[in-house]
Amino acid sequence: MIFVPLPFVETLFFLTLLVQMSRRSENGLSENRAFALLVAAYALQSVVIGLRWGYDLKAVMPCQVVLAALLASLTWISFAGLTSERPQGNSSWLHLLPAMIICLLLFVGRGAVTAAITAIFLGYGAALLWLTRLGPDGLVASRLDGALRSYRSLQITGFALIGSAVTDIIISLDFAWGSGAHAGEVVAAANVLALFVLGAAASVAGSGSTPDDEADALPDCPQTVAATELDSEVAASLGVLMQAKKLYKDTELNLGRIARRLNCPARTVSKAVNRIHGMSVSQYVNNYRIDEARRLLSTTDEPVTQIIFESGFLTKSNFNREFLRVTGMSPTAWRQRERC
Template sequence: MIFVPLPFVVALLLLIFLAAMLRSDEPGKGLRPFLALVFLCAVQSIIVGLRWGYDVEILRYVLPVLASCLPSLVLASFRSLIHREEAAGSARWLHATPPLGIIVLLLLSPSLIDGALIVLFVGYALALVKLGRAGPDGLDEARFDGAHAAHRALLIAAAALCVSALFDLAIFLDFQWARGTNAALVASNANLLGLLFLGLTAIVAARARPLPTSAVNIDQASSLAAKDREVLDRIDHLLAEQRLSRDENLTLSRLARRAGVPARQISGAVNRLARKNVSQYINDFRIAEACRLLRETDLSVTAAMLESGFQTKSNFNREFRRVTSLSPASWRERNRSSPS
């Protein structure tokens, strides 16, 4: 039966991906939700294969409980990209209630489980959208180089949760109208969403989470209430004089700690005075340094990209064109210093 191997192949890929994440840079506390999500997707893939491929009937009680854990882990993963003070909200224990609620429904009213899962997935999708309303700057624990990609992944994850809810609805209707004739096919396709979640969260974990560094003491002096110009002057000094803009692991949260100024105050000062978001403001410094290297040295474009603080060519090329309206190679050709 063609369907049978698919969930197990997906599970194997997820476990390989998980092993690669664990072997990479030392996993910090912020990576734990991503790792847990990958592991949950792998376990769920295996159980889907056993349930629908080998008709292990008893596992039909396990699948909805595991499915109810998925949305809260997706939300926790993206919340790990927000400083704790900014992410404070409802009590964490509330996110443990969905699986408990599903267990209660399994015992008392199994017919309501599909509807409960649909409401759960859509509800967490809306929570993700609310989390992303502040834009890339809201993900202040993400590296500036990956904040935009992380924000896009957040929105795609919200959409994927909605699609998963549609799959649950399709399975429910199939049992109502066709006695579950197509349930196995629908379930196998829905299982691939786990791989989608993996791709999204793995990208965020690998590219947006900064590498572990030593903690920096937060200066809580009177400068916290400084005016926008004073804040921007302090940030400019850090970025230019101390070359902080070249730190590929720089985040809004770390910049705030170095400057001794709240993250929101930095974001507000940049928005009001520079008419840009913080990511663009940082990248302006990085592009200026890249231009200097391209003009004054023989470094390759890639080497200049890395030296100036960028980590991905796509982001570097996009930001370079935003600032100069040229590609790095074209800019170098036009502006290379003439030999004396």
């Protein structure tokens, strides 16, 4: 009977995620290149872990630790890209430094490798959690109908990286204070679980990102008026885009695109919507989408699956969640009630 290590099965899971990510977009994996690369790196790491702990090939250990450092960097680059109104440019290469440091330590100070990996994971985990301080509206490049899922994925990823670092600390203490008899099993199980959680989170967040684009802007966002007046003006301009232009029907709409249409910083738009309407931008836009969906449900015989796209949503799960949030019932139940 052929023995197949669990990490190899996990590799198939990651490859399946890549296929799904490719099918979600007309441009394939190139549209979400950072997250696609991240999931591919997770797949490669799971193969390495399978060789190390499934077949006890200790020769792959250097590859495992270097990949671990690289994965932390790629995770940051991918999620940080969702928070930026513009591409990160050439600064991304700086995040190769952790992996380069690990390579150097493998030659000159192997005893410090574990501590360095732990520090890298703690640092990037804390940095990711810092990104969550702005809430879902901080993910300006994430589709608005999936911004909440991407935000939760960001939170999970940050905690997962910190959890991996804590696990490394516990294992090191076990070796220092005891025999470390079960360290191997703990390491293998922790790595498999961490990769699974991180890969799933990356897939969810990656499917919610949208490519950068250029849009015709309205008059420049005023910068000299008082904050309350600015909030009112931005909110009013956004209302025009929603009602007259029906911008909410754009399934790929994100906060970055809205900000470019208003020629305002994304944070200015987010604050204006929060102060004037008391909600996030994603909730604000999705409210328009649900209003449109309710109109179509009550005035047409179109199937719900078609109404999902016509109202601006891209996935059934997001549509159902938002419909339940606004109306307290499912689309089918709402249509039946309206027609009684």
